[in-house]
Amino acid sequence: MIKFPETYPWWLRYATSIFAASVAWSLSWFFVHHGLRLHSSFMLTAVVITAWFGGFGPGVLTFVLTIPAQILLRDPINIWSIRGHSGWAGFCIYIVNAIVVCSLFRKRYYQKSHSTVSPVAVTGGWMWKFDPADGGTIETNSPEFPSLSITRTFAMWLETVHPDDREYLQKQIQQALSNGQFAARYHVVHNDGEVRLVSMFGVKINDNSLRRDYLIATCLEVGARENPEHLEWHALPLG
Incomplete structure (x- = not known):
């Protein structure tokens, strides 16, 4: 948590x-x-x-x-x-x-x-946030630039995922909204066509001010770490 x-x-x-x-x-x-x-x-x-x-x-x-x-x-x-x-x-x-x-x-x-918090300040990689309201939106940013983020619809973000992993990843996200946490691996397709394996670790957060839940996760390309499943990660203040 x-x-x-x-x-x-x-x-x-x-x-x-x-x-x-x-x-x-x-x-x-x-x-x-x-x-x-x-x-x-x-x-x-x-x-x-x-x-x-x-x-x-x-x-x-x-x-x-x-x-x-x-x-x-x-x-x-x-x-x-x-x-x-x-x-x-x-x-x-x-x-x-x-x-x-x-x-x-x-x-x-x-x-x-x-x-002012980035849960990937220690591990590297990037932060991923899913808001299920209005069909779902995805917000991503990196610890190097915590004040800059990219927000896309869930469908637009899903296009960056390899077609073979999309259905599996959608099921993992829906289950996480129910059980409160998830860990998944999927392949991301970069603009140059390169396919990389990404490990994702996330939890469900309750936003009392908006009266709804959302998911927040750490995403790591496996090429940067040999065994990302064994890393411990914590939310740390930036700045």
Whole structure:
């Protein structure tokens, strides 16, 4: 099973959240005591920064840490109460905006942590990803250029496979969507007509944000390794 690492260590993400909330508290207190009511602006900015940097959890932590300041710095200041319709309206607007920001950046952080990982960073070869939605698409890239990829329909990718192996490979992929993992060998036909044997090792990944499963695999030309079946491979962060 591939475990995707966090983009940043958990302690750094949450430490950033606490620091940002503290700075927002300090700036808000300073300006409020000088007659400027900018507390919501500083606090929402802190939520945006920590949610962008660390994802949903740190963003929510910053939001929770700034709620007391939202109450204490409203007129009358230093009192645990919110008075008037305008006070409650501003408080509710802050809550809604903060929750929306955290939710939006949750998806961004999730996608970022996946896009910076290559499961073939150690073994060489290339990454292969199969999305079964809309008839199926195949995305491939190499560890040397992780930010560049080629996306084709499943039918177009299958044309690169030797005709004798296509039916077998289709069955292996369908079985992998059911049992969660697969290992297969097939022959690929290069543009110059050369036929090479490829070993593929893959697992099924559940994408909660898209609510569907897809397959991700390592592909190795056997000519590069004598016994690729005995290699251990892990997802590693790049960069």
